[in-house]
Amino acid sequence: MNTEKFKGVFPAFYACYDDNGEISAERTQLLAKHLMEKGVKGLYVGGSSGECIYQSVEDRKKILENVMKAVKGKLTIIAHVACNNTKDSCELAAHAESQGVDAIAAIPPIYFHLPEYAIAEYWNDISAAAPNTPFIIYNIPQLSGTILTMSLYKNMLKNPNVLGVKNSSIATQDIQMFKTEAGKDHIVFNGPDEQFISGRAIGADGGIGGTYAVMPELFLKMNEFLEEGKMKEALEIQNKADAIIYKMCEAHGNLYAVMKEILRINENIDIGNVRKPLPGLIPEDIPIVEEAAKMIRDAISELQ
Ligand SMILES: CC(=O)N[C@@H]([C@@H](O)[C@H](O)[C@H](O)CO)[C@@H](O)CC(=O)C(=O)O
Structure with missing residues (x-):
């Protein structure tokens, strides 16, 4: 497997909705292009972060299709396909492969606590539905x-598709x-x-x-900085990023609702709001969001 394309920074893509809360093809493409321009690996x-758990199979296909359309093979795309039932997950896995993604990923089945052999079977069934695509365990x-x-x-490592x-x-x-067990050709x-x-320091x-x-x-x-061995400089930025995350988590609204508003403020990108039951922003959240947005702008402007 070519593992190089999986090394680097991969934003977890947000759900992009229109003003009625439906998947927006246009906004999905806009966000994908925006992140591509920032220089991320995939x-x-x-x-x-994509709110997958609150979306239908058709919603999720539409999002992936529009991301693929926007990036035109220039980014490494990993599609998370788990749906909490094998049938829908396999449908999304096959769809992702047909779209030419670089890898698929899946969480374990949720709600019922299943034995390990059943979880392995679930993942292997999903992997078998996309037989030519690497599989990542989430x-x-x-x-x-x-x-x-x-x-x-x-x-799971007995499955040669497990990346x-x-x-x-x-x-x-x-x-x-996980790194030690699987070895160099795994990610x-x-x-x-x-x-x-x-x-990253311990092996990611x-x-x-x-x-x-x-x-x-x-x-x-x-x-x-990490690739250049500059740990002190990297830590300085990590401290700022963490302060920003803690600030964003102070809001009553869900973290994704906060980040969507920050994208509007800092980047003039509107990808709608979060889908219920995720809580949206309330008026009291606005100063918190504005402060976090400013912290981000300041931290970026302070980069060497
Ligand atoms: C529990 C959780 O949501 N973890 C996030 C983190 O990126 C998280 O949002 C971040 O560390 C802030 O707490 C990711 O690992 C999830 C993620 O990448 C995804 O959207 O699938």
Whole structure:
């Protein structure tokens, strides 16, 4: 497998809605082009930040098709396809392959706590529906309720299409364990943006993050510094990024609602609001959002 194209900064793509809350093809393409111009390596489409759990199969196909149309093969595209049932997930996996994505990804099944052999079967069924596309396990135990154990990972590595893990668990040590187990020709992505540099330092090849899209410059610069061995400089930016994330998390509205508003303020890009039941912004959130938007502008202007 060519793993080079998976190394770097991958914003988790946001759901782009029109003013009625339906998927907007135009706004999806606009955001994809905007991020491409910022110089990111690729996009992670249809994950948590993409509000996948609140979208229909048709919604998700439409988003991916428009991202593919916008980037025209110039970015590495990873499509998250899990739908919480095997049939729909396989349909999205086959669709993603037909669109020419670089990899597909999937969380484990949620709600019922299934035995590991059933989780492996779920992932392998999805992978088999896109037989010519690498498969990435999305480990996000705090949301999915399932931990990617080493025994489950070892079992999954028997599938030659398994490329690695997008690791959103909080312990960075997990990154090291997945990396060591699978070896050089596999990939591990850092999930928590708050510890981008720690994840990269312990072995992550790149990062997929929900907050990158509002401040790609900061994550690109951190990545650059890390590649040059400049840890002190990278840490300085990480501290600023973390302060911004904590500020954004102060709002009553969901983090994605905050970030969509920040895109409007800082970039003049309107991708609509969040879909219910995610809470939208309330008037009291506006000063918080404005402050976070300014913190982002300041941090970018301070980059060397
Ligand atoms: C729990 C969670 O949502 N984690 C995010 C982080 O990027 C997160 O938004 C960020 O670290 C802020 O807390 C990502 O790992 C999720 C992600 O990349 C996705 O949208 O699929």
